[in-house]
Amino acid sequence: MARAFLIVLDSVGCGGAPDAGAFFNGDLPDTGANTLGHIIAQRGLNVPNMDALGLGAAVRLSTGIETPGLDAVPSGRWGVAREISRGKDTPSGHWELAGLPVPWEWTYFPDAQPAFPDRVTQALCRAAGTDKILCNAHSNGIKVIDDFGEEHLRSGYPICYTSADSVLQIAAHEEVFGLERLLQMCRDVAPMLHEMRVGRVIARPFVGSDRSDFKRTKNRRDYAITPPEPVLTNWVQEAGGRVHGVGKIGDIFSMTGIDTSVKGTDIELMAALDGLTQSAEQGDFIFANLVEFDTDYGHRRDVAGYGAALERFDLWLGQFLPRLGEGDLLILTADHGNDPSWPGTDHTREQVPVLVYGGPAGEIGICGFCDVAASIAAHLGARSNGTGRSFL
Template identity: 85%
Template sequence: MARAFLIVLDSVGCGGAPDAGTFFNGDVPDTGANTLGHIIRDHGLNVPHMDALGLGAAVRLSTGIETAGLDAKPTGRWGVAREISRGKDTPSGHWELAGLPVPWEWTFFPDAQPAFPEEVTVALCAAAGMDGILCNAHASGTAVIDDLGVEHLRTGFPICYTSADSVLQIAAHEESFGLERLLQMCRDVAPMLHEMRVGRVIARPFVGDAEAGFKRTARRRDFAILPPELVLTNWVQDAGGRVHGVGKIGDIFSMTGIDTTVKGRDAELMAALDGLAETAGPGDLVFANLVEFDTEYGHRRDVAGYAAALERFDVWLGQFLPKLRDDDLVILTADHGNDPSWIGTDHTREQVPVLVHGAGAGEIGICGFTDVAASVAAHLGVAASGTGKSFL
């Protein structure tokens, strides 16, 4: 019986979104943003295994640009997916890939100081047991702990910030503030933020001091709003299969339809995928998010680092595919863009590549995010309640 591996390469967009002009980094529209295309242009990219599945062909289809060094004749199914949800964020992309376009407009906080309305600030203070918070503005997660880490240690006030996404992030020192205290603070305020249609409250623990500097740890936790309808994970469970979440998938779907979960750095997650290639059972779905492309390189506008991360993944992919069974399906895709050559630090509105192993060769063309869920469901033989159409 078939198995499916849906691997989301967080932020690995390929440009060309027709509505990019309505999404912004600061006051600059995302028109022309192209994560993969600009990495290829500015740095070059050596990813023969993804290219063999159709990566270069997908970038060319999406934007019409040249893809020097990525010119393999695809041996897999390949195409480009276009999102309809009004967001360029993790929940929007993943929910739609799982069959559910976001059925509402997200709430975003203004790029002002303070960014949060008074009732949110009051709730944050109460949850922290403190008289105040730090930041209360749009900020880069890595820069904000450099700027306010010392003040956080001095006052004990949590660092609360947002971005162009529908999100409230809380950074606190794992030792002086306490990891469990930070997680509980997020749990306490998440229901209020979800009622406001804010997609996520994210715990951002960090360590370090003024002398050594501050560094975020891998113990991030996302408290996401629950999808309002059944999605791919539920479809698979209802049909008797198990769903294995790798990375932050469990958080993104608030554990709905998730049987097992593993977190960690991307190297650890790829090792977990290797293990699941051996242990996942018939009818199972392995749903993974590899996030470091986004958090470590996209938001930090590090073109060379982003390219190196893609090349490390491609080496792993070349070792992973031979471990699969004859009737396994693998779909590689992304949830949004994060062009490391673009202005600002936020995500970019882009189309995403769709690369398929285990379903023959050929062009899919332009498809919808929901078609990914429909295709996984068709491969596993499970009933799908979404509107997508299988491209298999």
């Protein structure tokens, strides 16, 4: 028994979800969405390290399309995972990867104005100490600041919005509104939203003096529902290992089963993960979400930027793999899709690649998200809840 590393490539789907037709971007079903496949088709993708682990093979298995430039014979164990939770969002994907399919239907706010019911709007005003909020509709994090940022600076009203996910987001200026005031506002309203089965309340701080230079900061904070049952992080702790969250993992799981947590920019998180290859001990589990591919590129429908970010990650991965020790296990996978070529701005319902370094080579085939948790638990000698089967 050594260590286990799970890196979630946020939104890096590979198409082919059999139930994609039941999920929508506006009026368009997600049938045919394929994050990796369409990036490869539209701009090509130079990711030799992930391809050597089986990335191209996973895309071909998932959808049957050609993957020019990604034709390596996999040296690792590889496959495609399929989600059963009724969501295409961050908590659903991460919880299920940790062995817990979401046991309820999330609450979503309607694409209307106002989007929030009166009692939610009133709670937001009380928490902010204002008599009004801005937006109160579906939007995305860049556009909403462009649309309402200057009015926010003039009025002091917080910008409150939602999306096709089960989420309520609050954007406010770090200095004018105050970062701690924003975080406290989110903490105050989160219990009500969680009782409604809204998955997350997210603080979205930004800086800048006007629309020309508004910029979101790295001080985002997610206030998520606590998983209702023990998950992989708890199983590892019960087996005597420590769990290290890198990126937004601690927020997603409300620190359930997390011993240490580090946040920061992509570069800072990659450096932290490099450091954990030296400091983590036998039996430890390192759970990481390093790059916000969806926030930075998928939601913005930026095919070129998404592909370039994947290539930068692959360069880092080539330097990271030799740091792993004998007996270490690394699994690369994703939590959902976010096809940057797809109409709309929402996530897309897709299967995801599963790439394994450190285990036996060969094809896994189609597996479940919960099989990822079962495999890590088996590697670390931890019990699981029986929802998945190890593919090692």
